[in-house]
Amino acid sequence: MCHFYDESPVPEFEQRARLRIPVTLLEAGIHHVVYGDDALGIVHRVPICLSSLELLVAPENIARTAELIRSKYPYSFVEPRDADCCRDYSFPGMDRAYAFNGSDTILLRALDIDNARTNYEPSHILIHTTSVYHFDIHDPTRTMLNPAPPDDASKSILFPTVPAFYDSLIDTYHEPPLPTLNQSFTDWMRIAMSYLSLYTISDKGICARGGKLIPSCSRVLQEAKEENRPFLSRHFFDLSCLGYEASTYERRLIKALCW
Numbered sequence: 001m002c003h004f005y006d007e008s009p010v011p012e013f014e015q016r017a018r019l020r021i022p023v024t025l026l027e028a029g030i031h032h033v034v035y036g037d038d039a040l041g042i043v044h045r046v047p048i049c050l051s052s053l054e055l056l057v058a059p060e061n062i063a064r065t066a067e068l069i070r071s072k073y074p075y076s077f078v079e080p081r082d083a084d085c086c087r088d089y090s091f092p093g094m095d096r097a098y099a100f101n102g103s104d105t106i107l108l109r110a111l112d113i114d115n116a117r118t119n120y121e122p123s124h125i126l127i128h129t130t131s132v133y134h135f136d137i138h139d140p141t142r143t144m145l146n147p148a149p150p151d152d153a154s155k156s157i158l159f160p161t162v163p164a165f166y167d168s169l170i171d172t173y174h175e176p177p178l179p180t181l182n183q184s185f186t187d188w189m190r191i192a193m194s195y196l197s198l199y200t201i202s203d204k205g206i207c208a209r210g211g212k213l214i215p216s217c218s219r220v221l222q223e224a225k226e227e228n229r230p231f232l233s234r235h236f237f238d239l240s241c242l243g244y245e246a247s248t249y250e251r252r253l254i255k256a257l258c259w
Contacts, residue, residue: 004204005045012150015042017120018050019154021069025055026156030065032057033137035128035168039159040192043146044200052085053122056137059104059129066106066127075108075125083107085124088182099185100177104129134171135160162200163223169193170228197239207236 008015018038025032036054040046057065069075078084080098086107087096100107108125110116116123130137137143142164149155160168169189176185197207201216208214213221217236224232 002198002205003047004199005047007148008042008045008146009047010041010050014050014120015146015150016154018042018053018122019150019157020121021053021073021125022055022157023153024068024072025065026153028068030057030061030068031137032061032065033135033143033158033160035133035135035160036126036192039165040195043144043159044162044165044196046195046199048195050120051122052124052126054126054128056128056130056133056135058137059131062104062106062127062129066108069108069125069127074111076111078107078109078124080107084109086126086185088184097178097180097182099182100126100128100132104132104177132172132177133168134175135164135168161223162196163220165196166193166220166232167225167228170231171225193235194239197236202239206240208240213237 010018019034019042022032022034033056034042034054035056036052037048037050038053041048041050055065066077070077080100080102083098086099088099090096106127108127110121110123113123135142137158142161143158144161145155146157146159149157169192173186173189176182197217198205201207201220203214203216206214207217212218213233213236221229221232221236
C-alpha cells in the first residue's frame with residue numbers, strides 16, 4: 001500500500017545536507033536547477049531514496065560549477081569509463097553503457113562515499129548542461145521554489161514544476177543524451193513520470209474517473225507542451241488502469257536504479 005504525503009517526506013536535516021551544494025552555487029551567482037530524485041523527493045512529495053544529486057546549468061557554467069564544488073567539498077572528477085553509477089544493467093556479452101555524454105555532463109564522486117551517505121550527502125553529483133534534459137532553466141514558468149524550505153539559505157533554490165518535469169522527461173525519453181540504448185536510464189525516466197503522477201498529482205493513485213482525467217491531471221496536461229500531451233494523456237490513463245500493483249513493482253525497481 002502506498003503512503004501519500006501532504007509535505008515533503010525528506011526530513012529537514014536531510015534536505016539541508018542535500019542542498020548545501022546548491023546553496024553554494026547560489027552564493028556564487030551560478031544559475032541552476034535541482035533535478036532528478038532530489039526534486040522528486042524534496043518538492044514533489046515522492047518517497048524516494050536519494051543518492052546522486054543532479055544539477056542543470058547553462059553550458060557556459062558547467063566547468064565553473066564543477067570547479068567550485070571541488071574547491072569547497074570533498075569530491076573528485078570521474079571519467080565516464082571509470083564511472084560506477086549511471087551505467088546500464090549488466091547484459092551478457094555487452095558493455096554496461098554510460099547514460100550521458102562526457103562533454104555535456106560532468107560526474108563528481110565523493111572521496112569517501114560511505115561517509116557521504118552517513119551524513120546524508122550525495123555520493124555522486126551529476127552536473128548537466130540544460131540540453132541533456134531539454135530544460136530551459138531561464139524560463140521562470142518552468143521552475144518553482146521549495147514550498148517549505150529547511151532554512152533561509154535554501155529558499156531561493158529552483159526546482160522543475162510538475163508540467164516542466166513531465167516535458168523534460170518525455171523529451172529526453174525521445175531524444176536521450178546518447179543514441180545508444182541505456183535501459184536503466186530509460187526505466188528511471190519512466191518511473192520518475194509514474195512517481196510524479198502517483199504521489200504528486202493523482203488522487204491516491206487515481207488519475208482518471210469515468211473515462212475522464214481528474215482536475216489535477218487535466219490542469220497539468222494543459223500546461224505541458226502541446227506535442228507532449230498525447231503521450232502524457234496515455235500515461236495518465238495507463239497508470240489508472242495499472243493501479244497500485246504497478247507502483248509496488250516500480251518501488252522495488254527504483255531501489256535498484258538509485259545512483
